[in-house]
Amino acid sequence: MSIRLYIGNLPKEEIDRQDLQAVFAxxxxxxxxxxxxxxxxxxxxxFGFLTVNNDEQADQIIEKYNGHLFKETPIKLEKALPRTKGEDNEDQAPKAASSSGSHPAPNINKDSNRREKGAKKSRRGGGGNRESSNTNADSDAIRPDPRWASELEKLKQMLAAQTTN
Structure with missing residues (x-):
């Protein structure tokens, strides 16, 4: 089974695949x-990708070439995550298998920020009032962050107590 490695920190200039292949010759x-x-x-x-035959070879290459200078910049090698269903091509930078951050990323509902697949924005004039056909997007937008839900509930109770006095 082949293993894909992510090659990061490549110089953003005109370089050829052969130049990169020469590093791993x-x-x-x-x-x-x-x-x-x-x-x-x-x-x-x-960034780019390197495909190797097996896991052991991948580990050896990461150990050997991680930090290796390529066109005066140290490259970063790590195992690439498998493609997700939504990705059509490899032109989107992948997230590395081992994250260096110590804080977990917040859970964000990505669907609420995107337009529905079939909906397209008109490039013509007439930008009048538009109503969203997706009413769930509005309810998703006002959900509190679960980390602060208990604090928010306390604040709501305090506010309710103040308005009744």
Whole structure:
């Protein structure tokens, strides 16, 4: 089973896949690279992928090449997370398997910030009143953060007690 490694901190300039492949030439033909480029400019987006044959080889390559200088910048190697269902292509920077942050990311409902799949914004004039067909988006937007729900409930009770006095 092949293992994909994320290569980060690549210089954001015009570089070729062959330049990146040359860094890992010692590992032989069993290692393949993919450089992610901007479609418009053709310049590197700052990351790429390395595919190796097995987990042991992946660990050895990470240990050997993590911090290795490529065009005067130290590259960062780590195991790539598997693609999620929503990703269509590899042009979106993946999140690394091991996060360096000590605080967990807040749980945000991503659907409330996005338009429905079929809904498109009109580019023509006539920007009158529009009502959202998704009424659940409004109720999702006012849900309190669960970490502060108990504090919010106390504040509501205090406010209710003040208004009745």
């Amino acid at each position: 010692e590992e032989g033909d069993a290692v393949t690279t993919k450089l992610i480029k901007d479609r418009k400019t053709g310049k590197c987006r700052g």
